[in-house]
Amino acid sequence: MRIVSLQVNSMQQTFLGDNQKIFTFTPGVNIVFSKENSVGKTTLLRMLMYALGYPIPNTRGIRFSDYETILTVIGVAESEFVLTRNRDYIEITCDGTEKGYSLPTEQNEIHTLIFGIENSEVVENLLGAFYVDQEKGWTLLNRGKAIGNIRFSLESLLRGLSEKSNDELSQRLATVKRELQKYRHMLDVAKYKAEINKLGEAVYSDSPADEIDTALEVLYCERKPLEEELCRIKSVVRKNNSFEKYITSFRLRVKTPDGTEIPVNKDTLVGYADTTLLLVAKQKIICEQLAVIDRKIHQLRVKQDRDSMLFNVKSSLEQFDSEISKIDIDALATQRIIAKLEKERKTLEEQVITSVKQNNPLIAELHSLISRYATRLGLDEKYVSARNDYIFTNDLKSLSGAIFHKVVFAFKISYVALIRNHTGVCLPIILDSPSGREVSEENVNEMMAILAEDYTEHQIIIASIYNSYDFADKNIIELQGRLLPF
Template identity: 25%
Template sequence: MWIEQLEYDGGLDYKGKVTFGKKTIISSKHNIVGKSTLLRVILYALGFKVVMTNGIAALNLKTDIKIITDDSEKIQIFRDTEKVILKWISSGKIKEMHLPEDSKALQSIFFNFNNIRILDNCLGTFYFEQGRGYSLINHGVVTPKNYFDLKDLIIQLVPEIEEKLKIIDKKESIIKRKISAINAINAVLRDKNASLEENDEDEITIQNLNSLKFKLNQLKKRKRAIKESINDNNKLLQYIGKLKLKLRLSDGTKVLVTPDKIEGMESTIGYLKSEKVVLNNQIEETKQLISINEQGLKNKYKNQTLDKFAIPKAFNLDKNNAILKYLQERRDSLTSQKKELLKKHSYQELQDRLYKLYTDNANELKISKWLSHGIFSSKNISGLIGTEQEFTALSIRLAALKLIEESTKINLPLILDSPFQELDTDNRKLLVKFLENEFSEKHQIIITSVAKEIPENLDDNWQIITID
C-alpha cells in the first residue's frame, strides 16, 4: 500500500496538504513543530484510534487521504470524526462507514487482509512511535485499542489452527474460573467456624455485585477520558497564549489572540467539567450500592472472601476436592492439546522463520548481542542499552513485517517517527542503508527527523518535506 496524499483540517489554522513519495522524510529545523502529529493524523485518516498531540483531539479534525493499494486501486478516504466516506477513484463507487465499529472493516479494504484479526497486530509492525515505540514487543500498546503481540500475530497467520486454539482457550478460561471458585469455597469449609447453606438469593446478590463492579470500572474509565480531554484543552489554551499571535482586522488594527477570545472553547471545557461532576455522582452512588450488597453478604458469611465468593452446588470438602482434581486434569490435558496442535501445524515453522528474519536484520544492523531463539520480549530488550536496544527492537518488529508480507503478499508502508534521534552519524547512515536495501523496493517509507539529524548524501529518490 502507498499513501499518496493527505489533506487535513483541524481548525485554529491547523490545516495542510502533503504529497508523499515512495521514500519521504518529513523534516524541520527544530523539534515540537508537529512532525509526530502529522504521522498520527495519517493513522487517524486510516481509521485508527490515536492519541493526538497539542490538543488536536479536542478539535473537529477532518481528513482526506488518497492511497494506492497493492492491486493498484486508488481509494480516497474522507474522515470527519466518526463518519468515513470511501471513494474508489476508478469506478466512482462510494461507501459510508462509521467508527469505531467499522474500523476493522475499513482497514481490511485498503490493507487487503482476508484475515481481519491480523489488523490487531499489524500496526505494531509498520508504525514506530517516537520514544516508546521501539521497545514494545509483546503485549505493548502501540496506540489506544491497538496492541502488538508476536505470539498472537504468528497464530493469526496460521488460520487452520486459530479457531481450534480459540476453542481450547475458552475451555481453559472456564476451567480456571471453576477452580478459583472451588478453592475459595474450600478455604471457607476448612474454617471450623464456617457455616454455609445454599441460597438462590445469595447467588443473585453476587451477580448484582459483579454487574455493579463492572459498571464502576466503566464509569472510572469514562472519568479518566474526560479528565484527559480537559487537560488537553487547557494545554492547547496555554500553548496559544504563549504564541502571542495577532490578528489583523479589516480596519487595519491588530488584536492579540488570547485564550479567552477563542469562541466555543470555554463552553467545551465547561461541558466536560459538568459531565465529570455527573460521573463523580454516579461513581459514588455505585460505590454505595456495592457497599450495601457486600455488607449484606458479610453479615451472613463473616469468614468469606467476597472477591472469590461463589455459590457451589455442594458444600462438601471431599466432593469439592474430587471435582478440583478432575478440573486440574482437564486443564493439563488442554495444555498438552495446545502444544501438540502448535507442533503439528506451521506455527513452529513461522516462529523459526521469524527468528531467521530477525537474525538477518540484526546482522545488517551490526548488532553484536543477538537474542536467543524464542525470548523476544520487552524484558530481554530492556537489558540492552543505547543503539543495541533500538536496533534489536527494530529488527524484531521489521522481521514481523516481512513475515506478514511473505504470508499474505501484502506490502505495508513503513512509518518511523524520529528514528535518528538516539543514533550517532554512522548508525544513522547504517539505518538508511538498511531500510533502502531491505524495504524500499516493495514498501513505502515515511520518516520524521530534524534537519541536522538527516544523514548526508541521500540519493535523489528521497523526498524531503519541510514543515517549519
C-alpha cells in the same frame, strides 16, 4: 499500500480563511523534518494513522476529532482509495463508488478493503508491524500496545499468516481476559467500600425521597405493558375498520344454496361485531387501569415536588457511597478467583504459543530475518539467541538503550518482510524519531542502510530532526511553525 496525500480541513470557521492544509508523499522515502522538536512531526504521523481509520490518541494541543481528514492511498491491486474521515465515520471512494463505514465497529472491514488481506488476525496486527510510534513503538518487541489501546501480538500475527487458528483456545482465552477485567473491577469496588468503613464515614439509608423514587419506578413498570397492550388493541381496531371499509367497497355478494344473494359487510360477517365489541370493551378497561396508575403517579410527583424543599439532597459522592455500601462483595473470594483466572490465562497463553509453534515454518523464517538484520546492526549473538523460539522472548530487562532500540528495529522490519512474503502486500514503514534513545548517528545510518537496500519496494516515512539520511532519492516535508495554523 502507499500513502499519496493527506488533506486536513478545520471543522471550524477561521477569520484568516486558511482552514485547509495538504501534505504530499512520494512512493519512495519521505522525511518529515523540522530543525526543532515539538512542531508537529509526531502529530502528522499520528494523523495519517487516524485518517486511515485507527483509534489514535490525540497529541498535546491537537484533538483529531476537530478536523476532517481526506487521505488518498494506493491499496490492493494498485487501486486508488480516498478516505474521508469525520470523527467516527469514514467514507471511502474507489473507482467511482462510495461507501460509508462506522468506527470502530467496521475498522477491520476498512483495512481488509485497502490492504487486500482477508485474515482478521493479520489485519489486527498490521499497525504494530509497520508503524513505530515515538512513545511506545521503540519499546514494543513482540507483544503489547503499539500506540494508545491498539495492541500487537506476534503469536496472533503468526497464527493468521500460517492459517493455524485455534478458535476454541482463542475464544476461551478472550473469555478469561474479560472475566479477569470484571473481577478486578469488583475488587476495586470492595477496596473502596473498605476504605469508606475505615474512614468511619456514615452509610446513608434511604430517605423518603428515595422511597418516592422507588414507588414511581414500580408504577412506571406497571404502566408500560398496559400502554403497549392499549396501543396494540387500537392498532387492531384501526385495521378492522379499514378492512370493513375495504371489503364493503367491493360490494361483494355471496349466494346461498337456495339462491339467495347476501351482501358482504360488517353486518353479515359472522363474529365481526362481537370481536369489535370485545376489543372496545378491553380498550376501555385498560384505559381505566392507566387512569388509576396515572393518578397515583401524579400524586407522588406532587408530593415529590413539595418534599424536595424539606429534604437535604445528597451530594453525588454521598449517593455513590450509599450505593456502594449496599453491594456485598467478598474481597477474599474475589482475589482467589482472580488468582485462579490469572493462572488459567498464563496457561492458555502458553498453549496458544505452543499451538503456533507446532510445525510452523514461519517461525524459522522470521527468526532468520531477525538474526540477519541483528548481525548487520552489529548486535552480539547473545542478544538474538540461536533458538527459533527467541522471537517469543519475555526477557526485555537484559536489553537497554541503543541495543534495545536496534533489536526492536530488527524485529519490526522483519515483521514487514514476513507479511510481504506471505500476503504480497508491501506495507509502508513509518518510523517516528529513529535517532532517539541514546542511539548514535552510526547506528541510525546502519538502520537506514538496511531500509535503502532491502525495502526499496516499500514506501518509507520517517519523522526526524535530521534530514541528512543517506537515501538516493528522498522527499523532504519540512515543518515550520505550527503544523496546523488553524
